[in-house]
Amino acid sequence: MHVRRTHRRALAAAFTAGATATVLAAGLGSSAFAATVFSDNFDDGNSSGWSKSGGTWSVVTDGSGVLQQTNRDSELARQFAGQTSWTDYQVQARVKPQSFTSSSSLVGLAARSSSSTRMYRLALLGSGRAELQAVNGSQITVIGSASTGAATGTWYTLRIETSGSTIRGFVNGTQVGSGSDSLVGAGRIGLVTAYASGSFDDVAVDSGGAGTPSTPPSTTAPPTNPPPTTAPPTNPPANWPTPTGSQKVDATVQVSGTFDGGLKRYYGIGDGGQSESQDPMFVLAAGATLRNVVIGAPAGDGVHCEGNCTLVNVWWEDVGEDAATFRGGSAYTVDGGGARSASDKVFQHNGSGTVTIRNFRVENAGKLYRACGNCSTSYQRHVVLDNITARDTDALAGINTNWGDTARFTRITILDDPGRDTRICVKYRGVAKGSEPTEIGEGADGVNCLYSSSDITYR
Template identity: 75%
Template sequence: MVVASSMVLIGAAAVVTLPAAQAATITPGAWYNIINVHSGKAIEVSGGSTADAATVVQQTVGSGQNQQFRFESAGTGWWRIVARHSGKAIDLWEWNTAGGAEFRQWPITSGVNQQFSVQNIGDNIQLINRHSGLALEVWEWSTANGARISQFDDLDGANQQWRIVQVGSGGGPTTPPPTGNPPSTSFPTPTGNSPVNNGTIQVSGTFDGGMRRYCCIGDGGQGESQDPVFEIAAGGTLQNVILGAPAGDGVHCEGNCTLRNVWWEDVGEDAATFRGGSNYYVIGGGARSASDKVFQHNGSGTVHINGFYAENVGKLYRACGNCSSSYQRHVVMDNVTVRSTKVLAGINTNWGDTARFTRITVYGSAVICEKYRGVSSGNEPEKIGEGADGVNCFYSSSDITIR
C-alpha cells in the first residue's frame, strides 16, 4: 500500500499532509463508478437526489448518473469527487474528524473536507480524506443496499478499498460530457434567417435551430430589462442556434439548462443569464462584441463552460455582485479560447464564489480571475483583487496558454 510516511495534524481542525500518489490513471473529465471491493456495490448519492446534504451510500451497480463521479483536481495529489447528476462534491459532513462520520453531497467549495488522496492498494485504490486523514469505507463492513459511506482509521480492509470503472460518455442534457477538440474561432454561416416576430421563444425540452439566425429583439445596447430571444425552462436544451443583432438579453435559463453550439454574433445586454437551478452547461459555440459581459450568473449553483470561444468582450463570466438574492456561485471553464477579452471571470469572494480554469488559451492579454466584494442590491460591488489564490480562484501557469 502506498501511504504517507508521516501525517501532520494541526489543532482540532486536522489537515493531513500526504505525498502526491499517482495510484490510478485518472482521466480528467471521465466518469467513473466507484465500486467497493468487499461488497461489490457502488457509491451513489441516495435516491438520485440533487439536494444539498443528500446522503452518500452504497447500492447495487446500475446505470444511474447518481453513481457516476468525476475526479476533479484540487491541487497536486488531491482530488474532489463530483457527482454527475448533481454537479456536487462528496463532502465530509460538518467537518467531522471522528471515525464513523458520514459523507454527503454539497456544492463544490475549496474546503479540504472535500479533498481526497488516491492511494494504491495493488489493483485497487484507497481514498484518504485530507481534512480528517481517515479512509473512506462502507460502514461496519455492510453488504446491504443503502449502507452509509463513512470514514475510519486506515486499516487496509477490503471495505476501505475501491475499484474505479470508467463509464460511457452518454448522459442527459444537463450532464453532458466535455468537448475535447479546441474551440472553433470561426463564426458559422447561418443556414437561414428566423426573425422573432412574436416575442421571446419559450423552450422546454430540446430546441434545435438547425444553425439558423434568430433576431431581432431590443436595441442592441446595454439597457437593462430587455427581453430575451429565448427563455429556457428547467431541464431544457438550446442547440445549433445563431443569435443575430439585436438580440436583446440573449438567452434566459430559468433552471438547469444546456446551451450547445450556440453563437452570438453581437452580444447586446448579455448573451445568457442563468437565473435558477444548480448546474448550467455551455458546450461549444462562441460570442463576440460584448462591451460588458457574456454570461451573467444570477441564480445559485455552477456554470460549466467548455469548448467556447469569445472575442472582443469585457467579461466572459460574472457572478452577480449586487442581485437581490445573494448565493454562493461557481464557474468551471475548460478548453476555452478568448481574444481581445479583458476578464475571463469575475466572482465575489465574500460569498464563497469559486472559479476554476483548465486548458485556457488567451490571444493577447486578459485577467483570468477578478475578485469582488459582493454587496446588497442597488450598490456597486468593489473590486478587491485578481489572480489565483487556491481559495476562490483555481488555476496554475500550466492551465493558461498566452499567444
C-alpha cells in the first residue's frame, strides 16, 4: 500500500521587513543604503536559511534567541546566508565574544563571502583590537584597525559597508577601518569565529539595490525548456550504477570549474538524518559542474550550488537532509542520475531563476522538487522536469503560486502506481519567515502547473 508522507519540518528561513526594518533605520544613522533585504533575530528558535561550515552552532536563549558557536577549539567556524550575487550593501549584527584562546582568536562578521575562505571580515580579536580584513584563504590583509578593548561577555554592534571597491567597518557606530580593495566584488554575509566562542543576534542586510534581490518577487516570464548544456541520454538509466570505489569525506569539498568523480562513491558528512545544521558534501561555486559522482550515506546536506551550476550523472544512494540546494544563481541544470530514500524532498530551490531536471530517476521520496515557501527572500521560481521516471514518490513538484512560480512537465513516467497516488504538481501559498506555507491545491491549470494527460505515463 502506498502511504503518503506528510511535511516533516519547516523549509529554509525567510523574513518580514516590517518592524525590524524600522529599528535598523533608527540605529544606522545616515546612509546611502535604504532597503532591508534580509534580517534574522533567531527568535523563531532555529537557524534555517543559514549554511554552516565548521564549529558547533545552536540557537539558545540570551534574553532572546541568539545563534551561538561554542567550540572554542574550532580553527574556523562560519555560518553563511544571503546570495552570492549581492554586491553593494551593508550588513550589521550584534556580536558577543564568549571566550578567546589567544590574542589572535576572533569573533566577527563577514561580507561579500564569495567562498568559505574568501571574504571581507570585521573581527573582534582576543588582543582587544578590531580589524577590518580582506581574507583570501590564509592570506589576511588588514584594511584598517582600532583598539576597542573588546571584552568577553559584552555585546558589540558590528557593521560592514561595501560600495564598489570601498570597504568600511564600524564597531558600535565608530569607524574602525576604511579602504579600497578589489579582492571580491560580490558574495554572501557570514558570522565567523576562529579559536573562539561567541554569540550572534539581530543580523540585517540593507541595500540600495545594486545586484541585490528584493521583495516582492519579480514577475519575469519563465523560460521554455532551456537548451541542454550536454547531450542527454535517451532515457533515465534503468539501474543505479556500481561505484568504481569509495572515498570518505571529512570536510566539505569546494568545487570551482569541473569536478569529475569517475563514478566513485563519496560519503561521510553528517549523520544521515534531517538536521539542517549538517554541512554539505559539495559546495559548487558559480558556474561549476559536478559530474559522475555517487553520493553515499551519510551525505550531510548534499550539494549546495552557490550560483548557476550543472550536475551531470550524479547519484544519491540515500538522501539525508536534501540531495541538492540551489541558492545564488538563476539557471541550474540536473542532467541524468537519480536519487532515492528522501523522506522529505530531493531538490530544494532557495534562489531565483529556473531549475531544469531531465533524464532523472527518483525512488522512495517525498517530493522531487520544492520551491522554498518561506526563505529569506521571496522569489518567483520555475522548474522544468523532462524525461523523469518516478517510483514510490509522493509528489514531483511543489511550487508557490502566489509568487508566480511555474512547473512544466514533459515525458513523465510513474511506475507501480495503479492508484495514481503520486501527485504531479502541488500548489502552496508562500509565506514569510517564521510561518509555514499552506497547501492550496494541485493539478494542471495552464498557468502555474503546466502539463497535459499525454505528458504523464503510468506503468
